[in-house]
Amino acid sequence: MNYRVQPTAQVDGSAVIGAGSSVWELAQIREGASLGEGCVIGRGAYVGAGVRIGDNVKIQNYALVYEPAELGDGVFVGPAVVLTNDHNPRSVDTEGRRKRGGDWEAVGVRIAEGASLGARAVCVAPVRIGRWAMVAAGAVVTKDVADFALVVGVPARRTGWVGRAGVRLVEREGEPGVWVCPRSGTAYVEEDGVLSER
Structure with a gap:
């Protein structure tokens, strides 16, 4: 094993962890998730089933990366960021019965190479964050973000370039x-x- 997993972390046996990666305390990596080389998954972070993560990605403490998210190489996900996966969230169906896995279709957030998401940002799926873009802390992204764009606010809007x-x-x-x-x-x-x- 050429990666590090803290004893209190939960890593499913079918998850793939790249060389030199670290999974810190209380983090959870679900079944079929794939992390590239040199990744850091912070304390209490969640990586959903089947999520694909490139090399040298940092997912900070308590960030929630729900499936089917895809993160390119060098992505930074700040503390307590949320990547959603349900465009029309409901706990129950139209008859009032609790929804199960087959009752909805997961949609993902895609984050391209080098992009950064500030602390407590929320990306409402389905959206794409462009290459080297920067999402400000606390922003709520509801539309695709262009490469190199700096977006801020609720809802997030471009205020410049980085x-x-x-x-x-x-x-x-x-x-x-x-x-x-x-x-x-x-x-x-x-x-x-x-x-x-x-």
Whole structure:
């Protein structure tokens, strides 16, 4: 075994844990879940059945990642984040009988490479969070988030752009649509509401 699981964590025998990953106290990894290499699953976090997680992903304490979520490489999920999976949640059916697994269809949240979700953010499935996007703490995401977008609020809306470094980009003076990272100097180009690396 080339990964670490704390004694109070629950990891189903059918889950796959990548090399160098750590699963901390009271975390639960359900059946068929797959974690890549170098992942960190924080205290009390929940990873649902069949969830797919890439390499070097951090899921902080008490985050809830419900199936069928998919997380790309390098994703950051902050403390107490919730990725929902039921677009029309009900405990009972129209006759008042308790719903069971076959009574509803799970829909997932997909988070692309390098994206970050701040503490207590909620993603209401089905949504996609784009590459290197940043969701602010406490935001409620109800629509897809573009690559490199910075979204805040309830419901979440784009207020700017961020680069790979996670720093808000600044529009280059005299060059509308050209955005620069103040930390790395990397330039990005915006066309029709889509940001791409130069």
